[in-house]
Amino acid sequence: MEKDQFIEEVRHTAEGYFERGEFFCSEAVVKTINDMLDKPYDENVTKLASGFPVGIGKSGCVCGAVSGGVMALGMVYGREHGEAMQEKMFPVSADLHDHIKGIYKSTCCRVMTRNFEFSSPERKSHCIKITGEVAAYIAEKLYEDDKLNKDENN
Template sequence: MNTTEKKQQLAIATFQSGYNCAQSVLSTFSINFSLERDSLLKLASPFGSGIAKTQETCGAVTGALMAIGLKYGKGTNGTEEDKLISYALAQKLMTEFSRIHGCTNCKKLLNDLDMNNESEMAKIKELNLFNTNCINYIQTAVKLTDEILENN
């Protein structure tokens, strides 16, 4: 099993233990940045379910984008070029994720079902979308992020 597959397994285990998709993806990269996993879990907490349960951008994608920002983003001593590089890599991730899954929108990725609507949330659970679709999105986000962090 390669490093990416190990990270995918850790992200899935994190998700299945009750953390959201953004937390599951971002926290998997704690070792890349020598940051405490708990801090990354906290940081990503409001980004699950398409950012604060608004079902906008998929949490697996936002977790991946935060990881890209940690490596390539403009920090205190950074440059405009750093910011532009992080934008370009973020766009690369989002484009590839959309190519694979059709979009980055959480609601659309969950069969256009609204998790804030009780009957539609019941349908999401009935169809087991969190354990099928979302796990697939998490795996893709981890794979794409790992490729970007290792190859740029």
């Protein structure tokens, strides 16, 4: 599968989880990336992302999709006890933050959604789009960093 098609498939998968109500933003990103990586973590890893939607437990702070995205990046660039921090972990996380901020002018949930009534279909659609953007961005970075099994994805 070519790169652009692969990235769009990842985007669509993450958006679908949120749109169908199976997961919220952070959970959809973590589930999608874990599956994309051929499940290096048990299915229960998605539970770790369950407190981040709507800006960390509905507090309206950091966008849940971004929080889930940073967690997903940790699947590849994170470290285990006793290991040194991987050189790319901080820059790739900051790049995700900057990418989303560049598009939406913020990474704060309440700012990113301020023009929408919370329970409206328009707000949900907006958040689905952000979720897909985060998942697609991560997929592209992992693809470019050769962190995927290209035989299976090409």
